[in-house]
Structure formats: C-alpha cells, structure tokens
Amino acid sequence: MASISIQRCVIADADALSSLAVATFPLACLPDTTPADMDAFCREKLSSDAFRAYLGTPGCALWIALDNTIPVGYVMSVFGEPSDPDIAGAVKSRPTTEISKLYVLDSHHGTGLAAQLLATAVADALDSGAASLWLGVGQDNIRANLFYEKSGFVVVGTRKFQVGDSFESDFVREKNLHSLV
Numbered sequence: 001m002a003s004i005s006i007q008r009c010v011i012a013d014a015d016a017l018s019s020l021a022v023a024t025f026p027l028a029c030l031p032d033t034t035p036a037d038m039d040a041f042c043r044e045k046l047s048s049d050a051f052r053a054y055l056g057t058p059g060c061a062l063w064i065a066l067d068n069t070i071p072v073g074y075v076m077s078v079f080g081e082p083s084d085p086d087i088a089g090a091v092k093s094r095p096t097t098e099i100s101k102l103y104v105l106d107s108h109h110g111t112g113l114a115a116q117l118l119a120t121a122v123a124d125a126l127d128s129g130a131a132s133l134w135l136g137v138g139q140d141n142i143r144a145n146l147f148y149e150k151s152g153f154v155v156v157g158t159r160k161f162q163v164g165d166s167f168e169s170d171f172v173r174e175k176n177l178h179s180l181v
C-alpha cells in the first residue's frame with residue numbers, strides 16, 4: 001500500500017474516472033445482469049461526460065486512488081437530501097451524504113484501500129456537517145455488504161436500482177457519524 005495515493009478529482013480527471021468506472025462496474029453486477037443492460041448503464045451514467053457533470057454538481061465530490069500512477073479505485077459522495085422519497089423516509093439522520101459509488105479494482109480488494117477511500121469521504125462529509133452517510137448496495141453483493149457492515153452501515157430499507165432496462169434489489173444502508181465525534 002506504500003505506493004497508494006488518494007486525490008480529490010477535478011474536471012480533468014473525468015476520462016480516467018470513466019475508464020475506471022467502466023472497468024469496475026461489472027464487479028458489482030449480478031451474474032444475470034445482461035451485457036446490454038451493463039453497456040446502457042455505462043453509456044448513461046459512467047461516460048466521461050457523465051463524470052464531468054458529476055464533478056460540476058454542487059455537493060458532489062470524487063476521489064481517485066492511484067497505485068503509483070495507475071487508477072485503482074474511486075469514491076463519489078453527494079451531500080444533501082435524498083431525492084427518492086422512499087430513501088428519504090428510510091434514512092434517519094440529517095443532514096446526510098450519499099456514498100454514491102465506491103469501486104476498487106479486484107487486484108486491490110482486501111488491501112484496505114476501500115476503507116481508505118471510505119474514510120476520505122467520511123472526513124469530507126463530517127467537514128460538510130453531515131450527521132450520517134447512506135448508500136444503496138445490491139442485496140446479493142455479499143462482499144460489498146460485508147464491507148459496509150464492518151464499516152458501520154446498517155440496513156435501514158430497500159430500493160430498486162435501474163441498470164439498463166432491468167431493476168435490481170438494493171439494501172439501503174446508513175452510518176451515523178455522531179458515533180465518530
């Protein structure tokens with residue numbers, strides 16, 4: 001891990017973020033997610049233009065992890081009220097920040113990098129005054145659920161998450177940040 005650095009992203013990082021996001025998105029998909037649905041999601045939500053838009057959105061922040069100069073992971077957070085009323089009803093503490101994306105190349109799973117990326121987003125959320133973090137994670141994504149559980153995110157609800165023309169079942173998890181301070 002000595003060669004790892006984590007950097008706050010700027011607009012110029014959009015192409016690198018898109019390449020990394022497209023490479024890592026399949027790791028979070030169900031075995032029966034179709035290539036067509038994955039391609040559609042990558043085109044709509046993970047393109048360079050999409051990341052330029054995220055980077056230009058107030059309240060949205062991204063960090064990329066580099067192993068030497070190679071991108072190996074990223075995290076994206078969004079400060080503010082959840083737009084989905086079901087999620088707004090499930091998440092208990094306010095103000096809140098969404099961990100919208102947290103992806104690490106499988107070569108770097110189990111290294112502590114995901115925890116470092118999450119800690120970076122937690123520190124920023126605390127600086128923003130957030131009282132909690134929330135996220136959606138596939139109910140069948142066992143590894144990610146174990147990671148979030150041990151990181152203090154408890155299940156507070158469910159949601160449907162659209163990938164192309166399909167809908168996947170997510171847990172909504174929340175972490176209360178007051179226990180840290």
Ligand SMILES: CC(C)(COP(=O)(O)OP(=O)(O)OC[C@H]1O[C@@H](n2cnc3c(N)ncnc32)[C@H](O)[C@@H]1OP(=O)(O)O)[C@@H](O)C(=O)NCCC(=O)NCCS
Pocket residue numbers: 024027028102103104105108109110111112113114115136137138141142143144146147150
């Ligand atoms: C989710 C993610 C960021 C977590 O990072 P990570 O480095 O894998 O996390 P960790 O290794 O610290 O924790 C995962 C836990 O699952 C366990 N695990 C390992 N292999 C597993 C497997 N095949 N099945 C289930 N659990 C497994 C690990 O042992 C570990 O628990 P432990 O620390 O108690 O031993 C990373 O796996 C990832 O990028 N996955 C693909 C993208 C994704 O799903 N992102 C989340 C979308 S919401």
